[in-house]
Amino acid sequence: MSTPTTLFDKVWRAHEIHRSESGQSLLWIDRHFVHEGSFHGFNKLGERALPVARPDLTFGIADHYVPTLARDLDGVADPKVRSMIEQLSYNTQRHGVTLFGLDDPRQGIVHVLGPEQGLTQPGLVMVCGDSHTATHGAFGSIAFGIGASEVAHVLATQTLWQTKPKVMRITIDGQLAPGITAKDIALTWIARLGADGARGYAIEYAGEAIRALSMEARLTLCNLSIEGGGRCGMIAPDQTTFDYLRERPWSPKGEAFEQACAYWKTLYSDPSAGFDLEVTLHADEIAPTVTWGVSPEEALPIDQALPDPENISDPAKARQARDSMAYMGLSAGQKLTDIKIDRVFIGSCTNARIEDLRAAASVLAGQKSRVPGMVSPGSTLVKTQAEAEGLDRIFIDAGLEWRHSGCSMCVGMNGDLVASGERCASTTNRNFKGRQGPGARTHLMSPAMVAAAAVSGHLADIRTLSSQASATGVY
Amino acid sequence: MQPFTVLESLGCALPAANVDTDQLIPARFMKEPRSVGYGQFLLYDVRHDEQGAPDPEFILHRAGANDAEVLVSRRNFGAGSSREAAVYALVDYGFRCVIAPSFGDIFASNSVNNGLLPAVVEEDDAERLLTALGDHPAEINVDLVEQRIRVAEVDVPFTVSPVWRTKLLNGWDDIDMTRQHEETITRFAKDYARKFSWASPQPPETNIISKG
Numbered sequence: 001m002s003t004p005t006t007l008f009d010k011v012w013r014a015h016e017i018h019r020s021e022s023g024q025s026l027l028w029i030d031r032h033f034v035h036e037g038s039f040h041g042f043n044k045l046g047e048r049a050l051p052v053a054r055p056d057l058t059f060g061i062a063d064h065y066v067p068t069l070a071r072d073l074d075g076v077a078d079p080k081v082r083s084m085i086e087q088l089s090y091n092t093q094r095h096g097v098t099l100f101g102l103d104d105p106r107q108g109i110v111h112v113l114g115p116e117q118g119l120t121q122p123g124l125v126m127v128c129g130d131s132h133t134a135t136h137g138a139f140g141s142i143a144f145g146i147g148a149s150e151v152a153h154v155l156a157t158q159t160l161w162q163t164k165p166k167v168m169r170i171t172i173d174g175q176l177a178p179g180i181t182a183k184d185i186a187l188t189w190i191a192r193l194g195a196d197g198a199r200g201y202a203i204e205y206a207g208e209a210i211r212a213l214s215m216e217a218r219l220t221l222c223n224l225s226i227e228g229g230g231r232c233g234m235i236a237p238d239q240t241t242f243d244y245l246r247e248r249p250w251s252p253k254g255e256a257f258e259q260a261c262a263y264w265k266t267l268y269s270d271p272s273a274g275f276d277l278e279v280t281l282h283a284d285e286i287a288p289t290v291t292w293g294v295s296p297e298e299a300l301p302i303d304q305a306l307p308d309p310e311n312i313s314d315p316a317k318a319r320q321a322r323d324s325m326a327y328m329g330l331s332a333g334q335k336l337t338d339i340k341i342d343r344v345f346i347g348s349c350t351n352a353r354i355e356d357l358r359a360a361a362s363v364l365a366g367q368k369s370r371v372p373g374m375v376s377p378g379s380t381l382v383k384t385q386a387e388a389e390g391l392d393r394i395f396i397d398a399g400l401e402w403r404h405s406g407c408s409m410c411v412g413m414n415g416d417l418v419a420s421g422e423r424c425a426s427t428t429n430r431n432f433k434g435r436q437g438p439g440a441r442t443h444l445m446s447p448a449m450v451a452a453a454a455v456s457g458h459l460a461d462i463r464t465l466s467s468q469a470s471a472t473g474v475y
Numbered sequence: 476m477q478p479f480t481v482l483e484s485l486g487c488a489l490p491a492a493n494v495d496t497d498q499l500i501p502a503r504f505m506k507e508p509r510s511v512g513y514g515q516f517l518l519y520d521v522r523h524d525e526q527g528a529p530d531p532e533f534i535l536h537r538a539g540a541n542d543a544e545v546l547v548s549r550r551n552f553g554a555g556s557s558r559e560a561a562v563y564a565l566v567d568y569g570f571r572c573v574i575a576p577s578f579g580d581i582f583a584s585n586s587v588n589n590g591l592l593p594a595v596v597e598e599d600d601a602e603r604l605l606t607a608l609g610d611h612p613a614e615i616n617v618d619l620v621e622q623r624i625r626v627a628e629v630d631v632p633f634t635v636s637p638v639w640r641t642k643l644l645n646g647w648d649d650i651d652m653t654r655q656h657e658e659t660i661t662r663f664a665k666d667y668a669r670k671f672s673w674a675s676p677q678p679p680e681t682n683i684i685s686k687g
């Protein structure tokens with residue numbers, strides 16, 4: 001009998017080309033996504049006059065810098081932003097790489113587009129010059145973010161040197177209560193283990209609550225692996241995965257799909273496989289969670305109050321809490337639901353898939369947002385779908401802007417920014433200082449919780465909001 | 476790349492945890508070509524006020540900071556975005572080593588690919604180094620051969636993955652290393668394509684050609 005093996009090890013082994021004496025592995029890369037920011041990588045390739053080794057395994061996606069007000073490059077006022085999008089077109093065209101560009105009806109954020117198009121599949125090794133590449137692990141692939149030197153290396157060789165990380169399993173037992181989402185699972189474990197709690201590990205998510213998650217929710221959960229410091233996050237593929245992949249544009253077809261499926265069904269951690277670290281949470285422990293500070297680890301259940309640094313025994317943590325509260329303009333002991341907001345943003349590779357928009361729209365239906373805000377769907381196809389379902393009307397009638405798809409206000413590269421000092425309830429992934437713009441204050445939460453904050457004008461508990469709304473027959 | 480053995484230089488203390496790559500270089504500067512020099516963008520929003528005036532109290536604006544090559548900070552340095560521009564900002568400013576109790580994973584590999592040593596020290600040792608350096612750039616010795624760091628009387632060990640240590644000591648570059656394995660790669664790719672034929676992307680019949 002073969003040794004019990006983890007899901008991660010099964011996929012890793014299938015891609016190991018060579019192991020050096022020092023223990024580094026040279027891995028085969030099945031998919032490499034490049035975006036506007038990958039220009040450094042293309043330039044490094046150019047310096048050596050090397051071709052792209054496997055253009056058929058490389059895909060270009062315009063997302064980080066694209067305008068969300070129009071799909072017209074001429075409308076981009078900043079010539080440097082325009083040039084970023086043009087450089088991607090030039091580099092992909094020159095090297096014969098498929099491009100999902102600004103004018104493409106399939107355009108979207110790379111981590112929404114890949115799964116949606118069926119490019120993301122179980123058992124693959126996938127990389128992209130973006131830390132949220134961990135998203136694709138939701139299908140049972142090893143997917144991780146890389147830097148520009150590594151982008152150049154993959155372009156030149158279709159391989160990458162990696163030291164094998166340790167493997168940890170995060171198990172969520174039981175069933176999530178209504179209103180509790182993948183975002184809440186992620187913020188809860190990160191708050192508990194710390195923003196570097198999974199550093200040096202590949203994460204496998206398992207357990208009853210994970211199995212019950214939709215593909216979209218699994219993508220959200222794996223997406224946030226990096227916010228806890230994980231190298232990647234993955235979930236063993238199952239019927240939910242196979243059903244999602246059937247009939248996707250780039251999925252294997254016919255007999256090939258059946259062959260693939262037979263292999264994909266072998267991709268799980270054997271029952272007695274050993275993990276370097278096991279963490280178990282019960283679904284009952286997870287509440288709607290929001291961040292209050294400037295690191296994703298500074299998160300709390302919505303019905304709680306900010307900590308008092310005076311009562312934090314660890315001086316480093318007390319210092320960090322004071323610093324975070326000063327930046328966020330909050331005070332010790334303040335109730336989270338008392339925090340007034342200036343703006344909302346629904347978008348990003350974390351939470352802008354169709355289910356996310358439906359969840360936010362269900363709270364906003366027939367309501368007005370008390371603050372301005374925008375909704376940027378995760379892809380142009382998600383946008384089209386949402387419009388077919390009438391979700392765009394709900395957002396517009398609530399007073400929010402309905403934009404095109406892109407990374408938008410999650411990272412502000414295209415000019416969609418939160419003003420200095422403004423407080424934004426956001427479905428994104430990073431509450432870092434200045435992430436959404438210099439001086440911007442970000443609170444991370446699920447789409448329904450952002451919608452709840454919008455109708456309340458302050459951070460709000462979706463559970464009490466829904467019960468109030470349903471009592472008056474609105475919800 | 477320039478090999479890294481022993482560095483005798485000035486060190487700056489940056490006593491903050493979670494100095495993420497968004498702080499190291501704000502996103503708005505990343506559309507600049509590298510040739511402009513990314514050092515000017517390093518920690519821009521941390522060390523300037525909203526009008527762009529430099530904070531004279533900030534460590535990088537103290538006398539001697541321009542010659543400093545070592546930065547000492549707290550836990551989870553370089554977390555977040557995979558932007559290699561964060562490393563370019565440090566390297567272009569003149570830094571060759573960052574010392575902290577832990578680093579963001581991707582940041583650390585990006586550092587090594589640019590000859591910047593991410594030296595991991597115990598949390599207590601990081602505090603001792605920060606205290607020894609104080610609020611002005613001060614002399615520091617980083618020895619990659621012996622894996623020790625010295626500031627005045629403080630002498631502490633550090634760790635770095637053996638693979639990275641070898642790369643830094645020799646100034647090696649990955650692409651050169653990999654191309655020595657070209658035959659093995661070609662053989663692997665052929666076997667792999669046969670064994671996992673469905674893993675090759677199958678373009679849809681009505682594939683759209685995007686122009687931009």
